[in-house]
Amino acid sequence: MIDYSDLIQPDKGQEARTIHLVDKQGYDEWLKGRSARERAHLAAIGFKPDAFVHAILPGDDPDRWSVLTTVASVDALSAWCLAKLGQILPEGRYRIEGRQPGKALFGWMSAQYRFDSYKSNPPTKGARVLLTTDVGAIAPMVAEVRATALVRDLVNTPAADMGPAAIEKAAERIAKAHGGKLTVTKGEALEQGYPMIHAVGRAAAKHHAPRLIEIEWGKENHPRVALVGKGISFDSGGLDIKPASGMRLMKKDMGGAAHALALAELVMASGLPVRLHCLVATAENAISSDAFRPGDVLKSRKGLTVEIGNTDAEGRLVLGDALAKASEDKPELIVDFATLTGAARVALGPDLPALFANDDALADALLAGGKDRDDPLWRMPLWDGYADLLETDIADLGNASSSPFAGTMSRRCSSSASFPTAPPGRTSTPSPGAPRQSTAGQRAAPRSACAPPGRCCRRATTVGARAKRLDKGGTAGLMPRDCPPGAEKGSIQDGK
Numbered sequence: 001m002i003d004y005s006d007l008i009q010p011d012k013g014q015e016a017r018t019i020h021l022v023d024k025q026g027y028d029e030w031l032k033g034r035s036a037r038e039r040a041h042l043a044a045i046g047f048k049p050d051a052f053v054h055a056i057l058p059g060d061d062p063d064r065w066s067v068l069t070t071v072a073s074v075d076a077l078s079a080w081c082l083a084k085l086g087q088i089l090p091e092g093r094y095r096i097e098g099r100q101p102g103k104a105l106f107g108w109m110s111a112q113y114r115f116d117s118y119k120s121n122p123p124t125k126g127a128r129v130l131l132t133t134d135v136g137a138i139a140p141m142v143a144e145v146r147a148t149a150l151v152r153d154l155v156n157t158p159a160a161d162m163g164p165a166a167i168e169k170a171a172e173r174i175a176k177a178h179g180g181k182l183t184v185t186k187g188e189a190l191e192q193g194y195p196m197i198h199a200v201g202r203a204a205a206k207h208h209a210p211r212l213i214e215i216e217w218g219k220e221n222h223p224r225v226a227l228v229g230k231g232i233s234f235d236s237g238g239l240d241i242k243p244a245s246g247m248r249l250m251k252k253d254m255g256g257a258a259h260a261l262a263l264a265e266l267v268m269a270s271g272l273p274v275r276l277h278c279l280v281a282t283a284e285n286a287i288s289s290d291a292f293r294p295g296d297v298l299k300s301r302k303g304l305t306v307e308i309g310n311t312d313a314e315g316r317l318v319l320g321d322a323l324a325k326a327s328e329d330k331p332e333l334i335v336d337f338a339t340l341t342g343a344a345r346v347a348l349g350p351d352l353p354a355l356f357a358n359d360d361a362l363a364d365a366l367l368a369g370g371k372d373r374d375d376p377l378w379r380m381p382l383w384d385g386y387a388d389l390l391e392t393d394i395a396d397l398g399n400a401s402s403s404p405f406a407g408t409m410s411r412r413c414s415s416s417a418s419f420p421t422a423p424p425g426r427t428s429t430p431s432p433g434a435p436r437q438s439t440a441g442q443r444a445a446p447r448s449a450c451a452p453p454g455r456c457c458r459r460a461t462t463v464g465a466r467a468k469r470l471d472k473g474g475t476a477g478l479m480p481r482d483c484p485p486g487a488e489k490g491s492i493q494d495g496k
Helices: 027-032 036-044 083-088 104-110 135-156 164-178 187-193 195-201 250-270 315-328 342-348 360-372 384-390 409-418 467-473
Strands: 008-010 017-022 054-057 066-070 092-096 128-132 181-186 211-217 224-235 275-285 297-299 305-307 333-337 427-431
Touching: 008 104, 008 135, 017 027, 036 054, 066 083, 083 104, 083 128, 104 128, 104 135, 128 135, 135 250, 164 181, 164 211, 164 224, 164 250, 164 275, 181 187, 187 195, 187 211, 195 211, 195 275, 195 297, 195 315, 211 250, 211 315, 224 250, 224 315, 250 275, 250 333, 275 315, 315 333
Parallel strands: 008 128, 017 066, 017 092, 092 128, 224 275, 224 333, 333 427
Antiparallel strands: 054 066, 181 211, 211 275, 297 305
C-alpha cells in the first residue's frame, strides 16, 4: 500500500533532480540560458514546447540529468500539471526549479496510485518524491489524495469481495479510527424500517444481505451535515436484467457509497466543526425467486407507496429510504452521492460530472470550488414541468415510466418516487458518482422530492463535487418552489 505522506517532503536542500517548468510563451527565452549541450540535445530530439511534453536533459555526468516539462502556464499550475511526471519518472527525489508545485501536488501523488491486490507478482517501482518549501500544504493535500485513493480502492475491488458486508467493514474501520459511532440496520429491522432497501437486496445471498450503515461524529451543537451514498455492490438490473455489456462494470455501482465514506473520513480527519451523519444504503440488486418485480408496489420509510416500473432503477429506491432517515434529523445540508444517470455521461462526456442543486448560492460555490481545484462540474436544470411523469394509477409515485421521455435526463422526476422532502430551511445536494451506461440507469437524475402533478414541491437534489470541497459549499435555506399559475398548493409530506 502506498504511503502518500512519503511522496511529498519538506525541501531542506537535500539532493534532488531538477524539474524545469516552461510554457510555450517563455520557452525561447529559457532556452537561451541553457548550455550548448542541452540546446543541441533538444534540437536533436525535435523537442517542441507543446503543453505536457517532457524531455530528459543530460548533465555533466551520467547521473546528473534533469527534467524539462512544458505546461500551459508556469504561473498558473493546475492540479494535473505534474501528474504525467509523477507516473513515469524513475524513483527518486525531485524539486521544481524556482517555484512551488502548489495544486500540482495532488496530481503528482494521485498519479502514483496502483491497484494490484489480485496480482501475484505486481510490478514494483519506487516512490517519486517531490520536495516543497510550502510545508503547510503537505498534510491537507495528502489527506485529499488518501480520500481519493480510498474511493478508487473500494470501487476497483470486485463485487464478490466488496458486498454489503465488506462495505460495512470499511465503514467500521473509519468509525473506529476517528471516534465515530457506527450503527448498522439489517435483517428484520431493515425490512420494517427501510422496506425499499430491503426489497432491492432481498434476492441476494445471505452473505450479501442488504443493510443501512450509519456513522455519526462530532459535537451535537455543530451544524448537522448528512452524507448519503448509494451502495449497490453489484447491479444485475434485477428482473429487468442488463445486457452483458451493461453489467460488466456494475461493481462500480457502489461508487456513491465509496465517495460518502471517503468524504466522511476526510471530514473527521480534518476535524471540521460539523455534526456528521454518514448514511450508506447498500444492497446487491440480484436475481432469484425472491427478487422484486416490475409492477410491485413498495412501501417506503416515508410512508409513500412506490410502483416499480423497472427493477434496474433500484438506486432511487435505496436512496429514498436513506434520505428519509437523513431528513428526520433535520440536517443543515445533505450531500447525496449516487451512480444513477448514464444520461449525464451521454450529455457531458466521461470527465464532466453533472451537478443538480436546489440553491443557487450553494451551486455557485460548488462550481467555483470545482474550477479552483481543476475538477469542474456542469449544473443541470431542475424543471417542474416534468412532474406529471411521476403519475401512476395505483401508488403515490412511480419509479420508472414508459413515457416518451424515458431514457433522458428529463426523467429525473421519476427518481423522486420515494425520496423524502427536505425540511424547510434545509438544503440537499446529491452527486452522480460514477455514471453508468444502461437503459434504466439513463432514466433519471435524482431529486429528493417531486410533487405530483399540479403540486408544489420542496427539493433536495444533487451535487457532483469531489470530497474535499464540502467545506466550501456552506449551507443555505431551502424555500418552496413557486407553483405554476393556477396550480393547487400541496405538500409532498402527506402524499397529496
